[in-house]
Amino acid sequence: MKAELNFFGKTLDMAPQRRRRTLVVLIYSAMAVLMVVLYLLTHWRGTGAYMFWAAMLACRLFLGGYYTGGLVKPFNNKGPRRYDMPPPLLLLKLRIYQPVPSSDDSAYRNDERELHQRDHAHYLAYQAIGVSVIIPMFVASMRVIRPALLAWIPMNPDEIYYGLLLIALTLFLTLPQSILLWTEPDMETSA
Amino acid sequence: MQQNNPPPGESGLYNRIAVLRAERNISRQDLADAVGVNYQTIGFLERGDYGPSLKLAFQIAAYFALPVEAIFSTEPFQPLSQQVYGTAPTSSATNQTRSTPHES
Numbered sequence: 086m087k088a089e090l091n092f093f094g095k096t097l098d099m100a101p102q103r104r105r106r107t108l109v110v111l112i113y114s115a116m117a118v119l120m121v122v123l124y125l126l127t128h129w130r131g132t133g134a135y136m137f138w139a140a141m142l143a144c145r146l147f148l149g150g151y152y153t154g155g156l157v158k159p160f161n162n163k164g165p166r167r168y169d170m171p172p173p174l175l176l177l178k179l180r181i182y183q184p185v186p187s188s189d190d191s192a193y194r195n196d197e198r199e200l201h202q203r204d205h206a207h208y209l210a211y212q213a214i215g216v217s218v219i220i221p222m223f224v225a226s227m228r229v230i231r232p233a234l235l236a237w238i239p240m241n242p243d244e245i246y247y248g249l250l251l252i253a254l255t256l257f258l259t260l261p262q263s264i265l266l267w268t269e270p271d272m273e274t275s276a
Numbered sequence: 277m278q279q280n281n282p283p284p285g286e287s288g289l290y291n292r293i294a295v296l297r298a299e300r301n302i303s304r305q306d307l308a309d310a311v312g313v314n315y316q317t318i319g320f321l322e323r324g325d326y327g328p329s330l331k332l333a334f335q336i337a338a339y340f341a342l343p344v345e346a347i348f349s350t351e352p353f354q355p356l357s358q359q360v361y362g363t364a365p366t367s368s369a370t371n372q373t374r375s376t377p378h379e380s
Contacts, residue, residue: 086316196313198326273304273319 086200086265087156087271092146099156100272101199109263112143116255120248129247140258148262153193160203164193204264210260217253221246243251285320287327290349292323296340311335 088100097103119139123132141151149155195203227234228242238245297307308315311332320326321336328336328348337344 196317197329197332198317198320199314201326272316 086160086269086272087106087149090147090156091154092210101270102269105156105266105269108147109266112147112259113263116140116143116259120251124244130242133247133251136255137258140255141218144262148259148266150262155262157265158195158199159193160207160261162193162195162200202212202269203261206261206268209264210256213260214256217249217256221249221253224249225265285323285325287324287325288350289324290352291321291324292347292353293318293336296342297322297345300340307336307339310339 088098090097090099097104099108116136116139120136123129123135126132144151145154146224147155149157150160224235224242224245235242235245240248293307297304298303304315304318308318312335313332317326321328332356333344337347340347
């Protein structure tokens, strides 16, 4: 895990655990707000995919775990792929992240402790994601068995399923990194 | 003896990495680079919060040119003075050592 977050050219010190926890809370709060706004606008019809892109953006900029951006090193334990030619987005100067450094990829490799932490975080996330998938199944069964129990929810059942699946998707993309950022204690200086 | 060997963290392993590093004036980053881990991991190892793999333990032992059992142990380490000279440091000796600079 990196101790510094490079955000649009500014370097933020994320070594204190408190800051990382604040970041996680802010990200999930923003996602919750976005989900509510999308529901109020279109009932997630046609806009539910924005949650996916928002989660990917959060990973790219803050959380990491995939590609090169964010605090958590790539889960696949590999350095970024490099191309002989710059991608078109770089030519158009539309990049939203720092270009890939040309040095060795050791900065992207997890050591054995980090691999252990990564696997443990996925184990914990797996349980939470499992629960978030089971809930729609439970709701679906209740819709058949006891439809009156769901009558108080001001949403139709399809919207409930879709909303719960959006939550599961968001957790699938972001929860392992969030667990890592949340549980890693204060990071030390290299001296 | 227990006071000289604080209980290890989650790993259940005692180690002498911090002592050896200080003795040889090696930074965490230097050791981390030599054995191919993050410097944070060295801190976790020193505090006993992480138990190294056999490979990493041997790499650290090779780096310090010592046997593995001289660096890692499941039992508290004896003070080096006791191991070398066969005597445990006494409280009077400790006080004498502390008072030496004032006497001179």
